[in-house]
Amino acid sequence: xxxxxxxxxxxxxxxxxxxxxxxxxxxxxxxxxxxxxxxxxxxxxxxxxxxxxxxxxxxxxxxxxxxxxxxxxxxxxxxxxxxxxxxxxxxxxxxxxxxxxxxxxxxxxxxxxxxxxxxxxxxxxxxxxxxxxxxxxxxxxxxxxxxxxxxxxxxxxxxxxxxxxxxxxxxxxxxxxxxxxxxxxxxxxxxxxxxxxxxxxxxxxxxxxxxxxxxxxxxxxxxxxxxxxxxxxxxxxxxxxxxxxxxxxxxxxxxxxxxxxxxxxxxxxxxxxxxxxxxxxxxxxxxxxxxxxxxxxxxxxxxxxx
Numbered sequence: 001x002x003x004x005x006x007x008x009x010x011x012x013x014x015x016x017x018x019x020x021x022x023x024x025x026x027x028x029x030x031x032x033x034x035x036x037x038x039x040x041x042x043x044x045x046x047x048x049x050x051x052x053x054x055x056x057x058x059x060x061x062x063x064x065x066x067x068x069x070x071x072x073x074x075x076x077x078x079x080x081x082x083x084x085x086x087x088x089x090x091x092x093x094x095x096x097x098x099x100x101x102x103x104x105x106x107x108x109x110x111x112x113x114x115x116x117x118x119x120x121x122x123x124x125x126x127x128x129x130x131x132x133x134x135x136x137x138x139x140x141x142x143x144x145x146x147x148x149x150x151x152x153x154x155x156x157x158x159x160x161x162x163x164x165x166x167x168x169x170x171x172x173x174x175x176x177x178x179x180x181x182x183x184x185x186x187x188x189x190x191x192x193x194x195x196x197x198x199x200x201x202x203x204x205x206x207x208x209x210x211x212x213x214x215x216x217x218x219x220x221x222x223x224x225x226x227x228x229x230x231x232x233x234x235x236x237x238x239x240x241x242x243x244x245x246x247x248x249x250x251x252x253x254x255x256x257x258x259x260x261x262x263x264x265x266x267x268x269x270x271x272x273x274x275x276x277x278x279x280x281x282x283x284x285x286x287x288x289x290x291x292x293x294x295x296x297x298x299x300x301x302x303x304x305x306x
Contacts (some may be wrong), residue, residue, distance in 0.1 A: 220292030
């Protein structure tokens with residue numbers, strides 16, 4: 001005797017049908033096959049017009065279909081395209097794609113924007129919202145640190161400007177790790193402590209985050225974001241092995257924190273060589289630059305000589 005499906009079984013079949021149709025859209029989406037994704041999307045919309053994933057799936061299918069490679073005529077055009085990616089495409093990808101594939105799926109879109117923005121010059125702080133309308137941050141979002149470095153090197157005196165300096169610091173980190181980034185991290189902390197503080201969560205480096213927490217707890221500053229200007233100098237006290245890498249940073253003579261790091265490096269060298277004659281004056285100079293940092297330095301010496 002043939003058994004008829006129960007109502008509960010029919011509900012399961014119906015539920016399975018919409019899951020299957022959604023998967024039929026996702027599979028070509030993940031392959032970036034726009035034609036197949038569009039056909040499957042239309043079938044899903046036809047059978048399940050109220051499906052909650054339809055808006056997000058439609059955004060991603062349209063993203064695949066757009067495919068423009070025309071260079072941007074101006075910064076405003078790039079800003080509009082970037083807002084579309086940030087505000088619509090990225091949330092849609094996070095809504096329907098497996099979390100481990102979101103970044104790799106979005107990378108070609110960021111790469112396309114970066115290529116289209118290649119001819120746009122960097123615009124400084126007077127550009128308002130267009131400060132980030134440049135190829136470099138787009139290459140970073142695409143996961144191509146080397147291309148970001150090349151784009152930043154086209155900005156005149158990029159190391160004197162907080163925004164491109166922050167981009168280059170991230171690019172060096174992405175291509176060479178923390179060891180490669182130390183000199184630029186020092187330069188960024190001196191030039192723009194707030195940008196330095198904003199960059200650390202972006203890098204997401206566990207050892208760097210641990211050092212920041214220790215700095216926050218131990219450094220005798222004001223508790224304001226400007227304290228981070230002294231981060232590199234303080235590092236020499238807790239990680240003297242970094243002296244060589246930090247010594248490669250471009251010194252800013254107009255910044256007391258930069259001079260303090262150089263001075264501490266010289267003090268450490270004189271101590272290693274046993275040159276007591278010069279140490280007294282060098283230590284006095286350090287005390288004048290930052291009394292709290294000097295006290296921290298003296299505290300480390302008392303611990304060493306107990």
